[in-house]
Structure formats: structure tokens, C-alpha cells
Amino acid sequence: MTLFLKRISSVVLLLSLIMLSPAWAEGRDFLVDADWLTEQKESNKDLVILEVRYHPHRYHTVGHIEGAVQVQRFTDLGDNLAKPIMRFPTKEKFEQTLRSWGVNNDSTLVMYDDSSTALVSRLYGMLELFGYDMSKVKILDGGTIGWTGFNELTKEPTPAPKEGNVTLKEANxxxxxxxxxxxxxxxxxxxxxxxxxxxxxxxxxxxxxxxxxxxxxxxxxxxxxxxxxxxxxxxxxxxxxxxxxxxxxxxxxxxxxxxxxxxxxxxxxxxxxxxxxxxxxxxxxxxxxxxxxxxxxxxxxxxxxxxxxxxxx
Structure with a gap:
């Protein structure tokens, strides 16, 4: 076997190992890091950043990623008038909530929290429940900690976004x-x-x-x-x-x-x-x-x- 073929064979073997490795096979392409989000903030005009804090007032007192829209974890992610209140909201209610955040059908959503991704997992699950295009939904791994390692938060309020036009499906x-x-x-x-x-x-x-x-x-x-x-x-x-x-x-x-x-x-x-x-x-x-x-x-x-x-x- 020539040296060239040996090198090609080695590259193919390496790629095969990578594709079979846990990192490749984890099925977690929805997780992104701070560098990815920084690049998207600069290049993606359809980006919507959503923050879900355990204590929602910290959006204002501690700060948030510049441009992030506040998600209030109870009132925005449950049926406020149901018993218990954290039953899933209706399609119409959740659709209107998303629109108030400026979400359109082609929006890229990046969400983060300060609670080990448990809070944004609820939002992610609701988006899938109501038929949003999940290829456009990402979660910032590490949340506020992952972001503040190299970036700052701001206390400047995010201007109210233009109302979106997203259309959801009935709950699956x-x-x-x-x-x-x-x-x-x-x-x-x-x-x-x-x-x-x-x-x-x-x-x-x-x-x-x-x-x-x-x-x-x-x-x-x-x-x-x-x-x-x-x-x-x-x-x-x-x-x-x-x-x-x-x-x-x-x-x-x-x-x-x-x-x-x-x-x-x-x-x-x-x-x-x-x-x-x-x-x-x-x-x-x-x-x-x-x-x-x-x-x-x-x-x-x-x-x-x-x-x-x-x-x-």
C-alpha cells in the first residue's frame, strides 16, 4: 500500500472513530456554547434570545445577555388559571406568548437559564409539544455561568420586540x-x-x-x-x-x-x-x-x- 493510500486509510479510520464516539453520538446538537451564541448575535438577524431565571427579578438586578427577552417561568410556561397552574397552556395562549417575544416561524431561538438547563428544558419541550421547528431551537450549555466566563451581562432593558407571527400546531x-x-x-x-x-x-x-x-x-x-x-x-x-x-x-x-x-x-x-x-x-x-x-x-x-x-x- 502506498504512503498516500495509508494516509487516506488512516483519515477514514479516524473519521469513523469520531463518528462512533460518544461525543458525536450524544444526540445533543441542540446544545451550544458562548462562542456560538456570540457569532450568532453578530450574524443572524432572525435570532431571538430567551432568558428563564429561577428568580426572575435577577434579569434586572443581576443582568442578562444583551438583547435577551425575559421569560417568567411560571406565568409564561404554564396555564395560569388551571389547577395545578403548571399544566400546559393552550396552543393559542402559548402562541401569543411566543409572539410577544418576537418569535416568527423562521426565528432561531437560543435559550438559557441559571438552573442547570432545567428551566429551559421546559420551554424546549413545550416548543416541541406544539410543533415548532426544533432544528431552530438551541440551549446555551452552562447558562449564565457559561456566558459570564468570558462575557458580561447587562442591566439595560431589552427593547420590546416587534410582535412575531409564529403559528403553532395543536399539542402532540x-x-x-x-x-x-x-x-x-x-x-x-x-x-x-x-x-x-x-x-x-x-x-x-x-x-x-x-x-x-x-x-x-x-x-x-x-x-x-x-x-x-x-x-x-x-x-x-x-x-x-x-x-x-x-x-x-x-x-x-x-x-x-x-x-x-x-x-x-x-x-x-x-x-x-x-x-x-x-x-x-x-x-x-x-x-x-x-x-x-x-x-x-x-x-x-x-x-x-x-x-x-x-x-x-
Whole structure:
């Protein structure tokens, strides 16, 4: 073999290894870094930057990326008049919210938060739920920490954008389940093709801590996988594909996965993590734990096992 052919062969082998490597196969092309966003700010006239802070007032007091539009995580990402309030809004309500942010059908959306991408995962999931072109939606990995490592925030208010004209679709029923579905599929009928995941912290799952709830514990049959464990705490960047695979190793990829949490953010992060790993059928519980907990009469399990004695037979 000539030296030229050997070099070509080596290059082909290297490219093959890269394409098969976890970095290539992670399925996370929606994650971008600060350099990417900086370039887009300069070159993309259709760019819309959205900030979702845990404490929304920090958009003003701490600052935001220049040009970012504030997203208020409860009023903008839930049905304000529903019980619980974090049920998904109607298509019409969410469409009007997006338009108020200046979003058009051809807008490139880049969103960031200060909460390990849990908050923007909710927004990302809602965009997919209502049929937005997800090839145009990106998440700033590391959020405010990733940006402020090399850039500054501004306290100057972003001028109100020109109202957009985005048009959404009706909510995709294949991405959402109600409490009745979970009661029927998991609690009553024990369907073996369904896995129910509680994405909250372990102490809330077991019932040791009652926070943002009336009761402690979990829905019978739920396993606990804490979605925030999939993000590096200090940098708030996503962990590697291998680490996420290890987190979700007990869930076969041919199963249907139902996820819930307290207010729709942790479950959305879990949904996005599973999606990045190649899971195909992943669904949000509309209303989350408050929909189950607030009913007061639905069964609840406490402890670190999916089922207690009442449900073990």
C-alpha cells in the first residue's frame, strides 16, 4: 500500500472513530456554547434570545445577555388559571406568548437559564409539544455561568420586540399523559411496556421531605432518577453521554417512558436527556406531582421502593 493510500486509510479510520464516539453520538446538537451564541448575535438577524431565571427579578438586578427577552417561568410556561397552574397552556395562549417575544416561524431561538438547563428544558419541550421547528431551537450549555466566563451581562432593558407571527400546531398527544393514564397504565394494569420516572430529588421521592406539596412520597410504580444529577453542579453543563447512559441504564430504549416532577422543569430535563440518548417514546405528565398529590385520594407510596406492601402483590 502506498504512503498516500495509508494516509487516506488512516483519515477514514479516524473519521469513523469520531463518528462512533460518544461525543458525536450524544444526540445533543441542540446544545451550544458562548462562542456560538456570540457569532450568532453578530450574524443572524432572525435570532431571538430567551432568558428563564429561577428568580426572575435577577434579569434586572443581576443582568442578562444583551438583547435577551425575559421569560417568567411560571406565568409564561404554564396555564395560569388551571389547577395545578403548571399544566400546559393552550396552543393559542402559548402562541401569543411566543409572539410577544418576537418569535416568527423562521426565528432561531437560543435559550438559557441559571438552573442547570432545567428551566429551559421546559420551554424546549413545550416548543416541541406544539410543533415548532426544533432544528431552530438551541440551549446555551452552562447558562449564565457559561456566558459570564468570558462575557458580561447587562442591566439595560431589552427593547420590546416587534410582535412575531409564529403559528403553532395543536399539542402532540404522543408527548403528554394525564394522571388518569398513569393510574390506568402503571397503577392498575401494570403495563410492562411503560416505565414511570419521578425526576425529583430522592428525599421528595421517599417522602422524607415535603416541599411544594401537600403529601410526601411518589406515585406507585415510579422509579426515581434525579434529572439534575445529569448536569455538573459547578459549571451547570451537561454530563457526558456515558454518564447519562449510566443514569438511565435500567430503562430499556424500547419502553414508553412517563415522567413527572413538581412543576414541570425537572421532568422536562429528564425528557431532554432521554431524547438525547435515543429514547423514542417519552411523555410528560401534564400537571406533574401536584395533579396527583392534590387529588388527596389517589394512592401514594413512601420509601425508596416503587411499590409498598399494598401494591407488592
Amino acid at each position: 398527544p404522543q408527548l403528554m399523559v394525564e394522571w388518569m393514564d398513569i393510574y390506568a397504565d402503571v397503577v392498575a394494569n401494570r403495563k410492562d411496556n411503560i416505565v414511570l420516572v419521578d425526576a425529583r430529588p430522592a428525599d421528595m421521592y421517599t417522602g422524607a421531605t415535603i416541599r411544594h406539596a401537600v403529601q410526601g412520597g411518589h406515585i406507585p410504580g415510579a422509579i426515581n432518577i434525579v434529572s439534575l444529577d445529569g448536569v455538573e453542579g459547578q459549571s451547570q453543563t451537561w454530563r457526558s453521554a456515558e454518564e447519562l447512559e449510566a443514569m438511565y441504564k435500567d430503562i430499556p430504549k424500547d419502553k414508553t417512558v412517563y415522567l413527572y416532577c413538581h412543576d414541570g422543569f425537572r421532568m422536562s430535563l429528564g425528557w431532554l436527556q432521554l431524547k438525547s440518548l435515543g429514547y423514542k417514546d417519552i411523555r410528560f405528565m401534564n400537571g406533574g406531582w401536584p395533579a396527583w398529590d392534590g387529588a388527596m385520594t389517589l394512592p401514594i407510596v413512601q420509601g425508596d421502593k416503587p411499590y409498598d406492601d399494598d401494591f407488592s402483590l
